[in-house]
Amino acid sequence: xxxxxxxxxxxxxxxxxxxxxxxxxxxxxxxxxxxxxxxxxxxxxxxxxxxxxxxxxxxxxxxxxxxxxxxxxxxxxxxxxxxxxxxxxxxxxxxxxxxxxxxxxxxxxxxxxxxxxxxxxxxxxxxxxxxxxxxxxxxxxxxxxxxxxxxxxxxxxxxxxxxxxxxxxxxxxxxxxxxxxxxxxxxxxxxxxxxxxxxxxxxxxxxxxxxxxxxxxxxxxxxxxxxxxxxxxxxxxxxxxxxxxxxxxxxxxxxxxxxxxxxxxxxxxxxxxxxxxxxxxxxxxxxxxxxxxxxxxxxxxxxxxxxxxxxxxxxxxxxxxxxxxxxxxxxxxxxxxxxxxxxxx
Amino acid sequence: xxxxxxxxxxxxxxxxxxxxxxxxxxxxxxxxxxxxxxxxxxxxxxxxxxxxxxxxxxxxxxxxxxxxxxxxxxxxxxxxxxxxxxxxxxxxxxxxxxxxxxxxxxxxxxxxxxxxxxxxxxxxxxxxxxxxxxxxxxxxxxxxxxxxxxxxxxxxxxxxxxxxxxxxxxxxxxxxxxxxxxxxxxxxxxxxxxxxxxxxxxxxxxxxxxxxxxxxxxxxxxxxxxxxxxxxxxxxxxxxxxxxxxxxxxxxxxxxxxxxxxxxxxxxxxxxxxxxxxxxxxxxxxxxxxxxxxxxxxxxxxxxxxxxxxxxxxxxxxxxxxxxxxxxxxxxxxxxxxxxxxxxxxxxxxxxxxxxxxxxxxxxxxxxxxxxxxxxxxxxxxxxxxxxxxxxxxxxxxxxxxxxxxxxxxxxxxxxxxxxxxxxxxxxxxxxxxxxxxxxxxxxxxxxxxxxxxxxxxxxxxxxxxxxxxxxxxxxxxxxxxxxxxxxxxxxxxxxxxxxxxxxxxxxxxxxxxxxxxxxxxxxxxxxxxxxxxxxxxxxxxxxxxxxxxxxxxxxxxxxxxxxxxxxxxxxxxxxxxxxxxxxxxxxxxxxxxxxxxxxxxxxxxxxxxxxxxx
Numbered sequence: 001x002x003x004x005x006x007x008x009x010x011x012x013x014x015x016x017x018x019x020x021x022x023x024x025x026x027x028x029x030x031x032x033x034x035x036x037x038x039x040x041x042x043x044x045x046x047x048x049x050x051x052x053x054x055x056x057x058x059x060x061x062x063x064x065x066x067x068x069x070x071x072x073x074x075x076x077x078x079x080x081x082x083x084x085x086x087x088x089x090x091x092x093x094x095x096x097x098x099x100x101x102x103x104x105x106x107x108x109x110x111x112x113x114x115x116x117x118x119x120x121x122x123x124x125x126x127x128x129x130x131x132x133x134x135x136x137x138x139x140x141x142x143x144x145x146x147x148x149x150x151x152x153x154x155x156x157x158x159x160x161x162x163x164x165x166x167x168x169x170x171x172x173x174x175x176x177x178x179x180x181x182x183x184x185x186x187x188x189x190x191x192x193x194x195x196x197x198x199x200x201x202x203x204x205x206x207x208x209x210x211x212x213x214x215x216x217x218x219x220x221x222x223x224x225x226x227x228x229x230x231x232x233x234x235x236x237x238x239x240x241x242x243x244x245x246x247x248x249x250x251x252x253x254x255x256x257x258x259x260x261x262x263x264x265x266x267x268x269x270x271x272x273x274x275x276x277x278x279x280x281x282x283x284x285x286x287x288x289x290x291x292x293x294x295x296x297x298x299x300x301x302x303x304x305x306x307x308x309x310x311x312x313x314x315x316x317x318x319x320x321x322x323x324x325x326x327x328x329x330x331x332x333x334x335x336x337x338x339x340x341x342x343x344x345x
Numbered sequence: 346x347x348x349x350x351x352x353x354x355x356x357x358x359x360x361x362x363x364x365x366x367x368x369x370x371x372x373x374x375x376x377x378x379x380x381x382x383x384x385x386x387x388x389x390x391x392x393x394x395x396x397x398x399x400x401x402x403x404x405x406x407x408x409x410x411x412x413x414x415x416x417x418x419x420x421x422x423x424x425x426x427x428x429x430x431x432x433x434x435x436x437x438x439x440x441x442x443x444x445x446x447x448x449x450x451x452x453x454x455x456x457x458x459x460x461x462x463x464x465x466x467x468x469x470x471x472x473x474x475x476x477x478x479x480x481x482x483x484x485x486x487x488x489x490x491x492x493x494x495x496x497x498x499x500x501x502x503x504x505x506x507x508x509x510x511x512x513x514x515x516x517x518x519x520x521x522x523x524x525x526x527x528x529x530x531x532x533x534x535x536x537x538x539x540x541x542x543x544x545x546x547x548x549x550x551x552x553x554x555x556x557x558x559x560x561x562x563x564x565x566x567x568x569x570x571x572x573x574x575x576x577x578x579x580x581x582x583x584x585x586x587x588x589x590x591x592x593x594x595x596x597x598x599x600x601x602x603x604x605x606x607x608x609x610x611x612x613x614x615x616x617x618x619x620x621x622x623x624x625x626x627x628x629x630x631x632x633x634x635x636x637x638x639x640x641x642x643x644x645x646x647x648x649x650x651x652x653x654x655x656x657x658x659x660x661x662x663x664x665x666x667x668x669x670x671x672x673x674x675x676x677x678x679x680x681x682x683x684x685x686x687x688x689x690x691x692x693x694x695x696x697x698x699x700x701x702x703x704x705x706x707x708x709x710x711x712x713x714x715x716x717x718x719x720x721x722x723x724x725x726x727x728x729x730x731x732x733x734x735x736x737x738x739x740x741x742x743x744x745x746x747x748x749x750x751x752x753x754x755x756x757x758x759x760x761x762x763x764x765x766x767x768x769x770x771x772x773x774x775x776x777x778x779x780x781x782x783x784x785x786x787x788x789x790x791x792x793x794x795x796x797x798x799x800x801x802x803x804x805x806x807x808x809x810x811x812x813x814x815x816x817x818x819x820x821x822x823x824x825x826x827x828x829x830x831x832x833x834x835x836x837x838x839x840x841x842x843x844x845x846x847x848x849x850x851x852x853x854x855x856x857x858x859x860x861x862x863x864x865x866x867x868x869x870x871x872x873x874x875x876x877x878x879x880x881x882x883x884x885x886x887x888x889x890x891x892x893x894x895x896x897x898x899x900x901x902x903x904x905x906x907x908x909x910x911x912x913x914x915x916x917x918x919x920x921x922x923x924x925x926x927x928x929x930x931x932x933x934x935x936x937x938x939x940x941x942x943x944x945x946x947x948x949x950x951x952x953x954x955x956x957x958x959x960x
Contacts, residue, residue, distance in 0.1 A: 071812025
């Protein structure tokens with residue numbers, strides 16, 4: 001084995017020559033900059049990194065990354081990336097998607113990629129609105145959302161993306177925010193290190209059609225009382241002065257927020273992302289309401305399970321290892337297998 | 346008792362029974378024995394979509410027809426000479442296809458009042474005049490099988506289930522078939538249950554001995570081996586041949602093969618077969634749906650594999666958007682459509698050729714792809730290689746239009762020499778191709794093939810982005826330029842037209858035909874048989890068969906113009922005829938049926954004779 005060589009790449013190396021064409025002020029710019037700045041950390045040659053996207057504002061992402069990339073069709077990026085990842089385990093494959101792309105038209109592919117545990121890093125930019133089609137409600141919009149397509153308010157209940165991913169037993173689930181570069185990069189780092197599917201929801205502001213959707217999580221003075229910063233191995237407390245905490249009430253199924261002062265220290269839940277039962281991370285994902293109070297960010301779940309890619313590759317490798325003939329000889333044997341007869345001329 | 350032995354040149358046998366009676370297996374084994382003898386063969390399985398339809402009913406009837414001869418034949422035969430009917434439903438469902446004088450072997454044990462009532466027989470056709478004019482052989486198949494196995498340690502149910510082997514033994518005796526391969530087959534099939542090997546072998550032998558001793562069967566038949574080109578043969582179905590063709594394409598290209606598929610009748614057998622060949626570097630993925638199946642295949646192609654997806658018509662409809670993406674990305678992709686009767690779920694186990702329009706035109710935007718169709722079960726092997734050749738050489742999606750008739754039918758296949766198969770090696774892009782020596786232009790084309798470079802991820806210095814948005818010529822950058830879009834649309838069309846396709850060959854032995862019969866896909870056999878029959882009667886007729894439907898052979902227009910009339914038989918309502926009329930301004934005569942079954946040679950002969958009269 002050769003020792004890894006430091007590639008000494010910089011954020012600039014990951015910027016493509018294409019003009020970025022998101023609306024000025026879009027949260028996507030911040031995510032792009034954070035990703036480009038983070039990429040050198042991977043120490044993976046650019047040619048071995050692929051970004052695959054679907055359709056939507058966020059799905060323009062691959063054009064701006066100086067790696068290999070494919071801007072595919074609506075909702076299908078996880079399926080396309082699965083074929084690529086399974087057949088090319090040497091690559092680092094990233095999927096960039098949005099709430100409409102991943103949870104509406106492409107919902108099936110997302111849950112199946114996650115259940116299979118394909119070795120993909122899936123970044124879901126959630127702005128709770130359809131941006132590229134100019135402002136219809138999305139599968140993560142709150143009930144009653146008034147948009148061009150729902151002038152009387154939307155009637156359907158939204159998906160909670162993390163709950164959905166955990167229902168599919170995703171092995172890595174995290175959440176971060178476009179405006180917090182340091183936190184965003186810390187979640188990307190953990191996702192990149194994970195073998196198998198890593199699902200990261202990124203709250204992203206659409207300043208044109210759904211501006212301020214996540215303001216409570218961003219504004220100084222307010223955000224600390226809303227955000228729960230999950231740290232593996234640490235008791236879950238939050239609030240400006242740590243005045244809130246998360247407990248698992250006896251007899252209940254879920255988790256609840258309490259006043260820290262009134263709670264014995266031993267009752268405060270210590271965050272453990274490696275709990276095998278997805279029910280714990282699911283309970284975390286249910287803490288916030290639509291007012292964004294009690295919103296956990298960070299790594300909810302990170303457990304080990306063989307990736308689909310590795311199992312499929314091993315089956316092929318095992319079968320090939322038993323072969324002693326040339327492919328042509330093997331093929332001749334295969335064609336002539338079964339009941340044959342010979343006619344002599 | 347010494348039996349009379351009579352020589353025949355050809356025989357058509359139809360085995361028919363309940364879908365749980367094992368008729369497909371019985372037919373398969375009889376076919377295999379017949380192949381061993383060196384007869385030419387063609388088979389036609391016909392079964393319901395239901396796995397076990399209610400027992401004894403007409404919808405539950407499953408049949409297998411085998412045609413064998415001492416000369417080369419093209420179809421599974423129009424009308425059976427022999428019907429094996431395992432119950433009243435099987436008799437009723439098939440009787441109309443039998444010419445008077447045909448032999449009917451019936452399992453009398455199943456002709457109970459209840460079973461007769463199930464299919465609406467007021468009295469037993471064995472007792473009334475229903476079967477007048479037929480040579481009926483009543484055989485108590487079930488009770489004789491149970492009797493023959495009385496000494497063996499098997500349940501009554503297992504003994505009863507072996508009755509198909511009794512029938513096979515009897516027919517094998519009647520037609521002097523070598524049976525050692527069947528005994529070996531039974532040993533393999535029931536390797537884990539030796540008592541069932543013994544039971545099935547005993548049932549087979551009891552059937553054979555019954556034929557030899559009973560006076561009801563006074564004549565035994567022989568069909569001599571056919572004169573076929575020397576070489577090694579095996580009997581093969583279209584789905585099996587197509588699968589082997591895809592494996593061969595992997596070997597001959599040196600590329601890993603990736604199949605993304607979602608189970609669908611009648612294409613699933615290709616997924617089953619390819620999943621067995623991992624040692625060739627074949628990866629199969631049973632995807633969550635049809636769209637994921639083609640998406641994964643396209644992703645694998647992007648990564649440098651030969652990406653394949655297999656399906657039937659409803660699946661192709663779902664894959665349409667991804668095929669268009671592959672057109673825009675200009676990546677190799679093979680889409681296999683084993684056509685079945687539609688629309689919608691239609692008749693999933695019955696054949697049809699009604700996806701031609703969809704293959705040629707069924708996408709949004711101007712999205713041309715290559716389309717080819719195999720003409721017979723064994724031809725599926727070569728058609729699969731041809732599909733891979735076009736996909737890899739021209740970096741394009743190719744739709745391979747098989748159908749249920751060739752997919753499940755079988756015929757002897759002269760095994761090809763592996764070294765003689767086409768060389769499908771490809772060159773990946775490895776270095777910048779821009780004039781400055783440092784730029785990579787992902788849409789700079791090969792002047793000959795108009796194919797763009799295949800630069801797979803992992804290649805240093807060629808990092809680039811592709812996508813469904815319109816691309817600027819050469820650079821592949823996003824472009825909304827009107828002139829560029831017009832140019833790119835025309836170039837993608839020209840790329841398909843530039844595909845090197847062999848000239849259409851015409852079979853017109855005496856060169857004096859004034860009528861041309863043009864076909865495509867699985868109608869080759871019935872059309873060929875009809876043309877032969879007409880020529881034998883001194884009526885000249887020419888036959889040409891299209892393998893390439895997009896692009897069409899360059900000489901097609903000239904061929905069409907050389908005949909007074911062009912007749913196009915299709916198992917659809919005239920889809921090829923429509924294209925031929927539009928492209929070549931030829932007033933082609935369509936002959937169309939969509940019964941879910943192949944044409945009979947006789948109906949085509951009758952129809953063509955009428956056309957010939959009026960020329």
